[in-house]
Amino acid sequence: MNFFFYILPVFIILSAPLYSQERVSAGVTAGYHYDAGNFSGKQNFDGTVQQNISAGAVFKLDFNFIFLRSGAEFSYPFIKGKYGGNIDTTEVYFVEVPLYAGLNLPIRNFGAFYMGAGGSYIFGSGDIKTSSGKVDISEQLFGYGFIAGIESEIHNSLSFIMEWGYVSAKSSPLAVFDPTDLYDDYYIDFTGHRIRAGFLYHFSSY
Amino acid sequence: MHKIIRITIFVFILIGALPVYSAEFASSIRIGFAPETGGSMHSGWQLEKLEVEQGIYDINRSRDGFQLSTIEAPLGFSAAFDLRLILDKVYFKAGAGYNRVIAGGKGTTLDHSGTREVKVKYKQWSADFPVTAGVTLLFWGESRISLGGGAAFAYGNYSNSFKSVEPLFNHSASFTSYAFPLVAELSGEVFISSGTSLICSINHYYGRSRIVKDGSDYARVDFSGTRFTAGMVKYFSR
Numbered sequence: 495m496n497f498f499f500y501i502l503p504v505f506i507i508l509s510a511p512l513y514s515q516e517r518v519s520a521g522v523t524a525g526y527h528y529d530a531g532n533f534s535g536k537q538n539f540d541g542t543v544q545q546n547i548s549a550g551a552v553f554k555l556d557f558n559f560i561f562l563r564s565g566a567e568f569s570y571p572f573i574k575g576k577y578g579g580n581i582d583t584t585e586v587y588f589v590e591v592p593l594y595a596g597l598n599l600p601i602r603n604f605g606a607f608y609m610g611a612g613g614s615y616i617f618g619s620g621d622i623k624t625s626s627g628k629v630d631i632s633e634q635l636f637g638y639g640f641i642a643g644i645e646s647e648i649h650n651s652l653s654f655i656m657e658w659g660y661v662s663a664k665s666s667p668l669a670v671f672d673p674t675d676l677y678d679d680y681y682i683d684f685t686g687h688r689i690r691a692g693f694l695y696h697f698s699s700y
Numbered sequence: 701m702h703k704i705i706r707i708t709i710f711v712f713i714l715i716g717a718l719p720v721y722s723a724e725f726a727s728s729i730r731i732g733f734a735p736e737t738g739g740s741m742h743s744g745w746q747l748e749k750l751e752v753e754q755g756i757y758d759i760n761r762s763r764d765g766f767q768l769s770t771i772e773a774p775l776g777f778s779a780a781f782d783l784r785l786i787l788d789k790v791y792f793k794a795g796a797g798y799n800r801v802i803a804g805g806k807g808t809t810l811d812h813s814g815t816r817e818v819k820v821k822y823k824q825w826s827a828d829f830p831v832t833a834g835v836t837l838l839f840w841g842e843s844r845i846s847l848g849g850g851a852a853f854a855y856g857n858y859s860n861s862f863k864s865v866e867p868l869f870n871h872s873a874s875f876t877s878y879a880f881p882l883v884a885e886l887s888g889e890v891f892i893s894s895g896t897s898l899i900c901s902i903n904h905y906y907g908r909s910r911i912v913k914d915g916s917d918y919a920r921v922d923f924s925g926t927r928f929t930a931g932m933v934k935y936f937s938r
Contacts, residue, residue, distance in 0.1 A: 537753050559890040559898065597900045597930070599843035599888045607845055609888045609900045611732065611928040638735040638775060640902055640928045642886065660926065662735035666770040667762040676814035677761040685736075 516698070517556040521655065523692030524549055525567065531575050531584055532683035538671075544575030544584055552655070552694060561598040561608050563641065566591050567690075571620070577680075580624050580673050586631060586682055588618040592659070594641050605653055609642040614661045616684050622669045629669040631682060637663025643690075651696045659688040704853040704880060708794070708831055724786040724938055728899055730779070730931030737776030737801050738824035738858055739908070739922030745871050750862075751812035759820060761810040771820050774805035778927045780901070782830075791836045791846060797903075799856075799927065800825040811869055819863040826856025826923055828905070830883045844889040844897070852883050852905065854923040873917040881907025881923045895935040903927045 525548035533543045550567030567590045575584040596610015618633035643657035662685045667678035742755030752759050759771050782795025805822040834848015861872035887901035909921040 536757065559892075597888055597890055597898055599839070599845065599890055601839045601843060607843070607888055609886070609902065611900075611930070638733065640926070642888075642902065662773060664773060667760050675761075677763040677810050679758060679761045681760060 518697045519552075519554040519556070519653075519694045520697065521552045521554075521692055521694035522550065523552055523567070523655070523657070523690040525569075525688055525690035527569055527686060527688045529686055530569065530571065530684070531586055532685045533575055533577055535683070535685075538579060540578035541576035542573070544571050544586060545573040546570060546586075547572045548590075548688070548690070550590075550690065550692075552692065554694065556598050556606075559598050559600070561596060561610065563594040563608075563610065564592060580626070580671055581669065581680055582623040582625065584620070584622050584682070586618060586620040588616050588620075588684060590661070591615040591617075592639075592641070594639070596641070605645040605647040607642075607644050609640070611638075611640045613638045614663070616661070616663050618665065618682060618684065622680070622682075624669055626670070626673060631665075631668060633665045633682060635663045635665060635684065637661040637684060645694060653694045653696065655690075655692055655694050657690045659690070661685065661688070704829075704831070704851070707851065725936040726784045726786065726933050726938075727782065727936070728784070728931055728933040729781050730899060730901060730929035732778045732780075732901075732927060732929030734776035734778050734799055734925050734927040736773040737799060737925055738774055738805070738822060739924050741774075741805070741822040741824070741858065741860060741922075743860060743873060743875075743917050743919035745862075745873060745917040746860075749811075749869060749871070750818065756805070756822060759809050760807070761814065763810060763814055766810060766817055768809060768817065769807040771807035771809060771822075772804040774801040774822060774824065775803040776800060776824075776925070776927070777802045778929050780903075780927075780929050780931075786836055789835055789837060790833070791848065792833045793848070793850075794831050795829070797828045797830065797852075797927075798826070799828070799925075811864070811866070816864055816866045816869065818869050821861045822858075823860075824856060824858045824921070826854055826921070828852040828854035828881070828923065830903075832883055832885060834885070841894075842891055844891075846887045846889075847885070849882070849884045852881050852923075854879050854881050854905070854907065856921050856923065858919060858921045871917070873914040873919070875912040875914055875919045875921055877909035877912045877921045879907045879909040879921065879923055881905040889933055895938050897933045897935070898930070899933050900928070900930045903929070
């Protein structure tokens with residue numbers, strides 16, 4: 495993973511000047527992440543999934559038909575997760591820094607559709623409450639992912655955006671699922687789908 | 701196998717019955733990646749000897765005093781080729797794909813007693829032949845968005861190996877099988893000339909093989925997963 499962790503951003507940034515007609519945009523989004531922690535994908539789950547809402551900043555560079563998308567998003571657990579067994583509740587906050595590149599599909603008189611791939615750096619915090627105490631979460635990970643979104647122009651320099659994203663990222667084990675075990679085997683799974691909507695301001699246009 | 705042949709014949713008859721003179725033919729070649737290739741990588745031996753119920757999803761165990769490394773979900777390399785017939789706003793497509801684990805899927809964990817280290821390695825490759833149909837929208841001759849679904853014939857191999865100083869935890873197995881996974885796809889194209897476009901595609905596969913045995917071990921080959929590919933499209937009659 496280290497290769498991709500360092501090389502991917504360098505590759506994307508260095509490749510950017512190859513394309514002309516750039517457009518610089520920045521904006522804000524609000525989002526939703528159902529089943530943050532991916533409980534439903536795990537066995538022995540017998541509780542309530544965690545649901546996160548998010549607020550983020552978007553930074554997007556369009557080089558004609560190629561785009562780069564970055565920003566930062568804070569994801570907050572508005573419904574805590576209850577897993578069952580030794581894991582009482584999970585309260586996982588995280589900051590996600592996306593770094594994606596892909597194709598920008600201009601649609602005249604409407605805006606654009608875009609889809610791309612890359613990954614997200616995830617800085618996770620929060621805690622897991624177990625029957626034997628509280629375990630703090632402090633994780634830094636990189637997860638591969640995809641995004642697809644729509645930009646709908648509401649003004650020459652302002653667009654409404656709607657975006658879907660998928661990221662695959664799991665932590666190493668942090669807590670004990672079965673109190674009789676001598677090892678940690680419960681991990682935080684940041685994998686899942688994210689939906690975002692917001693506004694994008696175009697500082698410069700084609 | 702017979703099922704996919706019947707579906708393929710049906711699709712081609714359908715295509716032949718349509719007004720082909722108004723059609724566009726296109727071919728694309730793409731490469732990309734697939735996170736979490738191979739699904740859970742579960743097998744019977746892991747359950748019986750290591751008490752791992754969900755393969756790679758719960759193989760990782762950590763404890764102070766051991767030299768352990770996280771077994772990360774495998775990352776797959778994907779390549780795809782397809783031929784597409786476009787009739788106004790509908791398309792029919794047949795192609796071939798290849799997927800292989802190139803990173804992740806290996807590390808060191810503990811046995812179920814938490815006292816012995818076990819080195820783990822998961823690998824998988826697969827080839828598939830999807831047949832899909834869907835809706836395609838062309839915008840001003842400049843860009844195209846397509847959404848569709850179908851099924852594929854997929855054939856592949858999943859293998860695992862476990863090594864430990866304790867002979868009880870030395871094991872390897874290999875499982876080869878096929879399945880007919882369902883396929884959903886979304887793609888976007890930008891035309892860089894009248895007959896050539898750049899394409900990005902997200903394809904989701906859902907399907908596993910029947911249970912396959914290798915000695916006393918047993919598993920399914922899981923073709924499920926999402927793949928992102930990008931490449932070029934050549935239009936032959938545009």
